[in-house]
Amino acid sequence: MSRVYNFSAGPSCLPEEVLKECAAEMLDYQGTGQSVMEMSHRSSAYKPVIQDAEAMVRKLMNVPDNYKILFLQGGGSTQFAMIPLNLGIKHGKAAYINTGIWSNKALKEAKKFINVDVIASSEDRNFCYIPKVEKVTGDYDYVYVCFNNTIKGTHYEYIPDTGDIPLAADISSCILSEPLDVSRFGLLFAGAQKNLGPAGVTLVIIRDDLITETPRAGTPTMLTYKTHVDDDSMYNTPPCYAIYVVGKVLHWVEKQGGAEGMKNLNYAKAKLFYDYLDNSSVYRATTDKGSRSIMNIPFLTKETDPEKADVINKKFVSEAAKQGLVNLAGHRTVGGMRASIYNAMPIDGVKALIAFMDKFAKENF
Numbered sequence: 001m002s003r004v005y006n007f008s009a010g011p012s013c014l015p016e017e018v019l020k021e022c023a024a025e026m027l028d029y030q031g032t033g034q035s036v037m038e039m040s041h042r043s044s045a046y047k048p049v050i051q052d053a054e055a056m057v058r059k060l061m062n063v064p065d066n067y068k069i070l071f072l073q074g075g076g077s078t079q080f081a082m083i084p085l086n087l088g089i090k091h092g093k094a095a096y097i098n099t100g101i102w103s104n105k106a107l108k109e110a111k112k113f114i115n116v117d118v119i120a121s122s123e124d125r126n127f128c129y130i131p132k133v134e135k136v137t138g139d140y141d142y143v144y145v146c147f148n149n150t151i152k153g154t155h156y157e158y159i160p161d162t163g164d165i166p167l168a169a170d171i172s173s174c175i176l177s178e179p180l181d182v183s184r185f186g187l188l189f190a191g192a193q194k195n196l197g198p199a200g201v202t203l204v205i206i207r208d209d210l211i212t213e214t215p216r217a218g219t220p221t222m223l224t225y226k227t228h229v230d231d232d233s234m235y236n237t238p239p240c241y242a243i244y245v246v247g248k249v250l251h252w253v254e255k256q257g258g259a260e261g262m263k264n265l266n267y268a269k270a271k272l273f274y275d276y277l278d279n280s281s282v283y284r285a286t287t288d289k290g291s292r293s294i295m296n297i298p299f300l301t302k303e304t305d306p307e308k309a310d311v312i313n314k315k316f317v318s319e320a321a322k323q324g325l326v327n328l329a330g331h332r333t334v335g336g337m338r339a340s341i342y343n344a345m346p347i348d349g350v351k352a353l354i355a356f357m358d359k360f361a362k363e364n365f
């Protein structure tokens, strides 16, 4: 068996150790004679699985006691609606910072329900940077940011100061990539399939005072945070198996030294790759220093003619795949290449990619 280095933006690579454990437990989970896939979510065997996953999130992210942790479905994208429906109730108005496709989708969805002010944007330069926002004031129910922009490859190096206004953040593609002060946020969410586990579960961390009994009129039961809080994420059948894998990934993160350990490894990987790009005469990064993601790194070659660039990029992606370096095509709306180097990507994967890029540069430029 040979495993590839998978640079996919999501679903993405998982720690091999975790996959092996899942495989070993597939037919008989801890003497139950069943797979976790087959278990009742209300069984005594399953309960510790979800409780442990929750406890591990609390521990690794240092989640204060006045926050609830939820395991929901519908992906990160369902949060684009749940947030305005549940948080946008006092003024019916929120402030959004637009840093690319994901924040744009979120603000478009919010506009269906509430008034939205886009208080800052990096659209003027194709979202290659994170705008610096001064303290946010106004009659906003919340301020919304996408903390790591998976597609454009930018991330916040500061947490916007929103005073008493709750800050809601999409951390789908950077959760547990480095320590984050949860207490600065009112709500955090992450689809699992980037840095946390398989697709199918979305983690939500929400401050107690934002869990309302009275979301906006007409809000479905399933889109009300309170529903899921009251039943410990078991109002209906949760994505049991995905939660089980997330628990295993969290234990793996703990073994790497927790969020701090991940940070050291991730910055080492990202520095290696950005240094290579910045010093290359063939390749270049597309994002500004000071806004660069440590998880998703888009890059281009020096070929500026669009048609020729398209040909060379396709060649790059297909030759890389032959070397076991897969999923390096940029997002379909962006083009070029992108290397997603999430927690589970070992530094050897980045080194192998750089070695390939060197060879490709010599042969093609």
Ligand SMILES: *Cc1c(COP(=O)(O)O)cnc(C)c1O
Pocket: 010, 074, 075, 076, 077, 078, 102, 146, 148, 149, 150, 170, 171, 172, 173, 191, 192, 194
């Ligand atoms: C992938 C992604 C999403 C969408 O997640 P789905 O689970 O596919 O709905 C939202 N935000 C960010 C930052 C993402 O990377």
